[in-house]
Amino acid sequence: MSNRVVNKRMLLMLLGSALLFGGIFAFKIFGSYMMNRAFDTMPQPPATVTSTAAEIQIWRESLxxxxxxxxINGVDVTTEAQGVVRAIHFKSGQTVKKDELMLELSAEPEKAQLQVLQAELRLARRNHRRTSILLERGVATEAELDQTLSTLEQVLANIEVQRATVNERRVTAPFSGRLGIRLVDLGQNVDPGQAVVSLEQLDPIxxxxxxxxxxxxxxxxxxxxxxxxxxxxxxxxxxxxxxxxxxxxxxxxxxxxxxxxxxxxxxxxxxxxxxxxxxxxTQRRLVVVPRTALSFAPYGDAVFVLQRSKEGDGLVAQKRVVKTGEERGDLVEIVQGLREGEQVATSGLLKLRNGSPVNIDNANKPPAEANPQPENS
Missing domain, CATH: 2.40.30.170 (Efflux pump adaptor protein, beta barrel domain)
Structure with missing residues (x-):
């Protein structure tokens, strides 16, 4: 057999193989096309959503x-004097009344000095009384009586100063309120103006x-x-x-x-x-819908309006861009794009597209209150 005949047979075999595989490939493409077309033309099952009507409400304006x-009153309670903490009469976090004793510093020298002054007071009063009697008998002079009176008044003034010094060793609450965390310890040596504890008046506030x-x-x-x-x-x-x-x-x-x-x-x-x-x-009259009815996007917020289909056999969803305003509780003001009474979907938005058929089931509607009142935490 000549080479020419062999080459011709080989060419026919290659051509036949190409036609066979080409036919198989074309059949696959045609089948895929018909399948996609069938899916595209297949009717979409209705999505179940909840709905509500855009309504008019009267809102009082707010800022x-x-x-x-x-x-109302809040301070760091501080010491007025230097000394060692001798007694602490409060606990962190407790409530105290005005002028209630909270802390005492050691004040033995100051108290001893007060006793000395009180002894001087008794002597000054006796001297003044004795000089008054002698003046009545003509034995003492007016100048001597004035001198004893001046001594008595000086002792009384010194006693007042010393009592104030002793009181500086006592820290009391300047007003009624709740204490914070204690900042000093028993036996600690504190300086004048050192914070002991914070005190806050909390009611009212x-x-x-x-x-x-x-x-x-x-x-x-x-x-x-x-x-x-x-x-x-x-x-x-x-x-x-x-x-x-x-x-x-x-x-x-x-x-x-x-x-x-x-x-x-x-x-x-x-x-x-x-x-x-x-x-x-002041008050405003506005159109509101639940917050859950809004679909937020960078190019604008939108709602799905539920309308009758052209065939009139059901409802379809139509996406509509809206302009929103003030928000209160579960509700949002619609400034533009929606009219009173139009039905909007309030749940199941992710399942919706333009023209999607829908079924409404309002058995479990999302909350829609301007002033929701949940249980207090």
Whole structure:
């Protein structure tokens, strides 16, 4: 057999193999295309969501600020004299009354000196009385009587000074309140002005905060203030404005406001961070939806509006970009993009796309309260 015949057979075999494999490959591509097309045209099962209608509410306007809790009276109780701690009459963290004895320093020399002065007082009184009798008999002179009176008055003054010196060795509470951690020990030698313990008056209590100057004319004493703290995230404390700074800070263009709150449980403590809301007398009428209805994105916030399908056989979700405003509790103000009464999805948003069919099941709707009242922590 010639080489020409062999080459021709080889060429036919290669051509046949190429046609075979090409047909298999084309069949695979065609099958994959038809399968994808079937999936694309397959009707999407309805997503189950909860829903609510955008509603109109009347909200009282408020101003938000960050504040710091401060005691009405708060000091470090200090010693007035130098000496050794002889007795401690308090425990860390306890409550004390005004003028209650808290600490005593050794005062034996001062007390002994007071006894000496009291003996001098008795002698001065006898001398003054004796000189008065002698003056009546004509034996003593007016000058001698004046001298004994001056001596008596000097002794009385020295006694008062010495009593004050003895009292300096006694540390008492300047006002009623709660003590902090004890800072001295029994037998310790302390100096004048050394801190013994902190003392805070906790009920009522202040919160200090700042507001921009543009609100200066809208804030007034006795306006309601609501306060929340990270320490008690589920608790809302209420008080009223009691003082407004007389001037605006020239650097920050803010002015300081002080509110007073009742604190009978002493949950609020000085130095705590606080989020403050000042209730203004004016009101606004606005459209609100639950916070859970919003889908947040860098290009804008959106909601899924639930509408009847074109065929009229069910509901579909349509994504709509909205402009949001103030937030209160579980609710968010919708400034633009939504009308009163329109139904929006409030859960299951991750399952929704434009035109997605939906079923509504409101058996377990998310909370939607402007002023939620959970159990106090």
């Amino acid at each position: 938000s600020a960050v504040g710091t809790v401060r005691a 202040y919160v200090d905060f700042f507001l921009p100057e543009r609100y200066f004319s809208r804030v007034a004493p006795q306006q309601l203030v609501k306060l929340t703290s990270d320490a008690y995230p589920k608790r809302v404390f209420q008080g009223r404005i009691t003082a407004i700074a007389a001037r605006v800070d020239s650097d920050s263009r803010n002015f300081q406001v002080q509110a007073t709150l009742r604190n009978p449980e002493q949950k609020l403590r000085p130095g705590m961070f606080a989020e403050v809301s000042v209730e203004l007398p």
